[in-house]
Amino acid sequence: MIRWDVIRGNLPLLGSKLVEHLALTVVAVAVGLLISSVAVLLIRGRRPLVAPVTGFFSFLYTIPSLALLAFLVPVTGLSFLSAEIALVTYTLLILTRNVLAGLASVPPDVLEAADAMGYGRTRRMWQVELPLALPLIVAGIRIATVTTIGLVMVTALIGFGGLGQVMLRGYNFRNDTLVLVGFGLTVAIALVVDLGLGWLGRAITPWSARRSS
Amino acid sequence: MEILRETVDWFLDPAHWAGSNGVPWRLGEHVFFSVVAILLAVAVSLPAGLAIGHTRRGDRIATAVAGLGRAVPSYALLILFVPFLGLGFSSALPALVLLAIPPILLNTVAGIQDVDRDTIEAGRGMGMTERQVLRDVELPAALPAIIVGLRTSAVQVVATATLAALVAGGGLGRYIVDGFALQQDDRLLAGAILVAVLALGTDRAFTWAQRRYERGGLSEPEGRETLVRQAL
Numbered sequence: 001m002i003r004w005d006v007i008r009g010n011l012p013l014l015g016s017k018l019v020e021h022l023a024l025t026v027v028a029v030a031v032g033l034l035i036s037s038v039a040v041l042l043i044r045g046r047r048p049l050v051a052p053v054t055g056f057f058s059f060l061y062t063i064p065s066l067a068l069l070a071f072l073v074p075v076t077g078l079s080f081l082s083a084e085i086a087l088v089t090y091t092l093l094i095l096t097r098n099v100l101a102g103l104a105s106v107p108p109d110v111l112e113a114a115d116a117m118g119y120g121r122t123r124r125m126w127q128v129e130l131p132l133a134l135p136l137i138v139a140g141i142r143i144a145t146v147t148t149i150g151l152v153m154v155t156a157l158i159g160f161g162g163l164g165q166v167m168l169r170g171y172n173f174r175n176d177t178l179v180l181v182g183f184g185l186t187v188a189i190a191l192v193v194d195l196g197l198g199w200l201g202r203a204i205t206p207w208s209a210r211r212s213s
Numbered sequence: 214m215e216i217l218r219e220t221v222d223w224f225l226d227p228a229h230w231a232g233s234n235g236v237p238w239r240l241g242e243h244v245f246f247s248v249v250a251i252l253l254a255v256a257v258s259l260p261a262g263l264a265i266g267h268t269r270r271g272d273r274i275a276t277a278v279a280g281l282g283r284a285v286p287s288y289a290l291l292i293l294f295v296p297f298l299g300l301g302f303s304s305a306l307p308a309l310v311l312l313a314i315p316p317i318l319l320n321t322v323a324g325i326q327d328v329d330r331d332t333i334e335a336g337r338g339m340g341m342t343e344r345q346v347l348r349d350v351e352l353p354a355a356l357p358a359i360i361v362g363l364r365t366s367a368v369q370v371v372a373t374a375t376l377a378a379l380v381a382g383g384g385l386g387r388y389i390v391d392g393f394a395l396q397q398d399d400r401l402l403a404g405a406i407l408v409a410v411l412a413l414g415t416d417r418a419f420t421w422a423q424r425r426y427e428r429g430g431l432s433e434p435e436g437r438e439t440l441v442r443q444a445l
Contacts, residue, residue: 064372064375066376066386066408068405151286157390157393179295
């Protein structure tokens with residue numbers, strides 16, 4: 001079923017598509033994290049804003065990826081921008097939810113102690129709240145990244161898609177090897193990233209090791 | 214905003230509401246695929262979830278399935294089956310079923326495991342068989358969690374059934390895939406609107422069912438508990 005000569009002949013293609021896949025993913029998660037962080041900073045401490053904003057993100061999350069691409073293409077064309085807007089959109093709910101949960105998980109006593117020690121708002125955020133919120137934030141990044149790796153494939157329809165492009169090519173030319181290799185590589189990077197970020201989450205927060213295990 | 218008017222015109226054109234490429238037919242296909250896939254997924258994952266939750270054995274398998282379910286992209290799964298099962302519904306169906314299994318399985322296991330131990334013991338104390346404990350105590354208490362799992366699966370299946378059009382399947386995704394291929398933005402947008410409304414509607418419908426059950430069902434477990442206590 002798998003023809004090794006096809007793999008050997010397509011190594012440069014596989015390499016460049018793998019890199020494209022990772023690049024699309026990294027950009028989407030990074031931009032998603034930036035937008036989510038800003039959103040959280042804006043809605044935090046303003047209770048009436050939390051539900052509408054997360055509600056809006058969950059509305060976006062429910063729209064099927066193919067439909068979202070179809071909405072975007074008439075506006076932003078078959079472009080990198082269209083692909084990234086779609087990918088970023090699906091990270092927002094996951095990341096916002098986890099950043100909020102992370103900050104909410106900081107014990108009030110700790111905040112009070114920091115206040116009593118004379119920490120300002122900014123310093124308290126960077127040195128107390130953020131480190132304590134990190135396990136849940138990293139967990140969110142992990143879920144968002146693995147989800148995005150899968151979604152990148154759908155952007156093959158508008159000319160991107162990394163390994164999705166490899167599968168689509170295999171599908172169009174009835175080349176089973178390319179279909180299987182595209183599939184295998186995608187699942188492999190998703191699993192590696194899942195395990196890697198899981199490990200990172202534990203490594204940067206040694207104090208949470210006991211809780212999470 | 215020329216394109217918006219064109220899309221409205223597309224919807225108003227009676228030709229788009231008739232025949233086997235009309236909206237009613239494509240919607241019917243889409244819903245039919247989705248319902249069949251979800252029913253098959255329920256047939257597999259509900260008994261498995263109940264067994265794992267009740268015996269508290271094999272929950273590692275459930276988490277592994279869930280992790281794998283997240284790592285395997287739906288789109289890739291659809292294309293993967295084509296070399297083996299051919300084009301169309303036959304390739305799309307197994308992909309949809311496999312996608313729908315993890316959320317139902319995981320939520321069933323979690324729902325059953327969260328049932329109060331004392332309540333279960335009380336049931337056993339009353340002389341209930343294990344089957345009765347599962348059916349009359351654990352299942353009703355776990356139902357809200359199971360509905361949440363069903364909702365996640367259903368929304369995912371409705372969304373992914375759109376992609377079935379890529380492997381020559383039918384459904385509403387047809388309009389989007391053909392719209393891309395023929396560069397007809399009105400058809401593309403019409404398809405996107407139909408698919409988005411269907412997905413959001415599915416989400417709403419299950420949320421409504423869940424709320425309704427929670428509101429109507431709240432007194433029930435309590436009633437059951439008092440019944441058990443009286444019997445003791």
